[in-house]
Amino acid sequence: MNDSFLLDGEDIPFTPGQTVMQAAAAAGKYIPHLCWHPDFAAHGSCKLCTVKIGGRFATSCTVRAAAGQEVENRTDELDAKRRTLLQLLFVEGNHFCPSCEKSGDCALQATAYELGMLTPHFDHFYPDRPVDASHPDVLLEFNRCILCELCVRASRDVDGKNVFALAGRGTRSHLVVNSDTGRLADTDFAATDRAAAVCPVGVILKKRVGFAVPIGQRTYDRQPISAGLRADDKAGAGFGEAG
Amino acid sequence: MSFQLETATVASDTLRRVAIDPVSRVEGHGKVTILLDEDNKVHQVRLHIVEFRGFERFIQGRPYWEVPVMVQRLCGICPVSHHLAASKALDLIVGAVRVTPTADKMRRLMHYGQILQSHALHFFHLSSPDLLFGFGSEVGRRNIVGVAQQYPDIAKKGILLRKFGQEVIRLTAGKRVHGTGAVPGGVNRSLTADERKDLLKDAYQMIAWSRDAVRIIKELHQQDPALYDHFGTVRSSFMGLVAPDGSLDLYHGVLRARDADGRILFDQVDYQTYDRLITEEVKPWSYMKFPYFTAMGPAAGWYKVGPLARVQNCDSIPTPFAEHERRELVAYGGGKPLHGSLAFHWARMIEMLFAAETIKDLLHDDDLSGTELMTGGERRREGVGVIEAPRGTLFHHYQVGDDDLVTMANLIVSTTNNNQAMNTAVREVAKQYLDGKEITEGLLNHLEVAIRAFDPCLSCATHALGKMPLEVRLVDAEGTELDRKYKA
Numbered sequence: 030m031n032d033s034f035l036l037d038g039e040d041i042p043f044t045p046g047q048t049v050m051q052a053a054a055a056a057g058k059y060i061p062h063l064c065w066h067p068d069f070a071a072h073g074s075c076k077l078c079t080v081k082i083g084g085r086f087a088t089s090c091t092v093r094a095a096a097g098q099e100v101e102n103r104t105d106e107l108d109a110k111r112r113t114l115l116q117l118l119f120v121e122g123n124h125f126c127p128s129c130e131k132s133g134d135c136a137l138q139a140t141a142y143e144l145g146m147l148t149p150h151f152d153h154f155y156p157d158r159p160v161d162a163s164h165p166d167v168l169l170e171f172n173r174c175i176l177c178e179l180c181v182r183a184s185r186d187v188d189g190k191n192v193f194a195l196a197g198r199g200t201r202s203h204l205v206v207n208s209d210t211g212r213l214a215d216t217d218f219a220a221t222d223r224a225a226a227v228c229p230v231g232v233i234l235k236k237r238v239g240f241a242v243p244i245g246q247r248t249y250d251r252q253p254i255s256a257g258l259r260a261d262d263k264a265g266a267g268f269g270e271a272g
Numbered sequence: 273m274s275f276q277l278e279t280a281t282v283a284s285d286t287l288r289r290v291a292i293d294p295v296s297r298v299e300g301h302g303k304v305t306i307l308l309d310e311d312n313k314v315h316q317v318r319l320h321i322v323e324f325r326g327f328e329r330f331i332q333g334r335p336y337w338e339v340p341v342m343v344q345r346l347c348g349i350c351p352v353s354h355h356l357a358a359s360k361a362l363d364l365i366v367g368a369v370r371v372t373p374t375a376d377k378m379r380r381l382m383h384y385g386q387i388l389q390s391h392a393l394h395f396f397h398l399s400s401p402d403l404l405f406g407f408g409s410e411v412g413r414r415n416i417v418g419v420a421q422q423y424p425d426i427a428k429k430g431i432l433l434r435k436f437g438q439e440v441i442r443l444t445a446g447k448r449v450h451g452t453g454a455v456p457g458g459v460n461r462s463l464t465a466d467e468r469k470d471l472l473k474d475a476y477q478m479i480a481w482s483r484d485a486v487r488i489i490k491e492l493h494q495q496d497p498a499l500y501d502h503f504g505t506v507r508s509s510f511m512g513l514v515a516p517d518g519s520l521d522l523y524h525g526v527l528r529a530r531d532a533d534g535r536i537l538f539d540q541v542d543y544q545t546y547d548r549l550i551t552e553e554v555k556p557w558s559y560m561k562f563p564y565f566t567a568m569g570p571a572a573g574w575y576k577v578g579p580l581a582r583v584q585n586c587d588s589i590p591t592p593f594a595e596h597e598r599r600e601l602v603a604y605g606g607g608k609p610l611h612g613s614l615a616f617h618w619a620r621m622i623e624m625l626f627a628a629e630t631i632k633d634l635l636h637d638d639d640l641s642g643t644e645l646m647t648g649g650e651r652r653r654e655g656v657g658v659i660e661a662p663r664g665t666l667f668h669h670y671q672v673g674d675d676d677l678v679t680m681a682n683l684i685v686s687t688t689n690n691n692q693a694m695n696t697a698v699r700e701v702a703k704q705y706l707d708g709k710e711i712t713e714g715l716l717n718h719l720e721v722a723i724r725a726f727d728p729c730l731s732c733a734t735h736a737l738g739k740m741p742l743e744v745r746l747v748d749a750e751g752t753e754l755d756r757k758y759k760a
Contacts, residue, residue, distance in 0.1 A: 127450065128342035160333065162675035168335055236676055237366075239337030240452045241646075243460045 034098035064177035123172035131231030133247025163214035352386035353661030360657030362456035367649025374642030375458035389437025390662035396430020408714025504613030504722035510581035518587035574692035577664025591629035
């Protein structure tokens, strides 16, 4: 028999070694997140999955589940903090949903809808981030990067290519390409790489696809992100456990 | 070259300035300035476009497949026109010289839905208050709410016609406003049989109501022919797309222009060569450019576009009711083109009827439910897309690099084509109605009526980043000019 903990008052079973996020996902329970992905080691950077355990804040993607824990997740207090984190992400980049081809498949947009974010609230940074269109098959639209490092992890840990990295510090942190020129075309990156399909926002895009799938028929148009389907999981497996 | 009343011939600082700011019941933001002397004699009238958009510039550096979705944000009234003109230009970039029948007909349906809703909006919501109550009538009543109170049947038809057009757009583009149905090389959806059936249920009613609308505007002409024939008359050349056989086609065709007497200036011109036909002039007092036929020069080469140009430019309209009405309009002109500003409304309602009939015909076509949505071919670096938007001929011109990013964009928006004509219309009206009189709100509304007749979309029409002459004047508290800088 599994051990279990309480998530917003509901019993959630877990196996030893699972994080709170992994156990919740396995049970079909949504904890808002952006940098966590079931196929990759936890990163703990976006802080959106912050929950309260025994009255203390903890990132649910990194903290181990323990028997008898009482975990608060979708409380007004936590969702308000998550909305603020989202607002900060929106103003730090250039996110123009109306003309973004990722709209409807974007985890940032879908999470903002899920959490009822109505305005950016803070002043926009309007960073100057030119696109990299040098690769024949893939466009890099750095304006939308939320620094989740999923592409960094996928390229390094799955593809074995180490194409991406974060450079700079603090608010100047930004995604870079590991080549002498800094251009994607000068790496061995391929459109079939795992890293090409893992971006939760609209940074890494297969070229010449655009709006082939109509707005209104996309992943998060069909159901909210809290229903568990991921835009990068076309098999429709829903919430997944760590691979 | 300056036109009469464009630039005052006496020192402007001795004149009194009256401004209509903003011009109301038009799309976008513009203002009219009038310079008068102490006897209220008019010395200068200008329609200024005071907002700035800059789409031509910030499209550069964007991936081409994003453009049809991004550029439609130019406008909330006729986004479909920009969406389709951009898609047509980018069809050529992806080598889709001819899109599939399903794509062609889905786009046509979307476009005629747009024509229907935009023309209904303009006539019923924006212009009917002037036409039904009178230009100088009580200002508090001169709006769509006043129309709904006094003429509820007319207001209801206007609202439902627009609603139907928007429903056509929703089903073809995905949303009523700012949809994504057209993509470079085709479309991303087709209609189900049930969707077509649902629209067809109402299509015949829309044709009947459009016929009523033509009847309303004809009756208004008959009640006051002196006003309707002569108000804001702007004699000029006019241009538009026609089908290769000379019939009216608002989605695709060749360019044709006539002079003010109706003689053909050019015909069967492939719009890919538009930049050899047209030059855009800039003036220091407006963000909107002034296009003219290059061969005729800026003084004589300006022209009109839009419903009145189109209905008189074509040889026929391919739907029966609209063709019947076109013949009546042409006969009314006695063989010469009509140039009165208010004749725009008559032509606009004929086009609305044409759109309603075309929508009905298209909905019977099984190609709308086809599955071949996209096509492609040999990649090109440049494409021009032209469409007859509700307000007139709309040009989208793009160059795209090998890396798929846009390197050049040029838009000549419908309203821009009418810039000189609108300015001329307000000057004519100012001379006729304001000169020497005490200025009242009702008299000033006459100027707005003349502008409204063109159904301008001012927010669409202003994109000249980097080309705009800029004049800065430093004045002291008494208004005395201390310094002036001019950047060409």
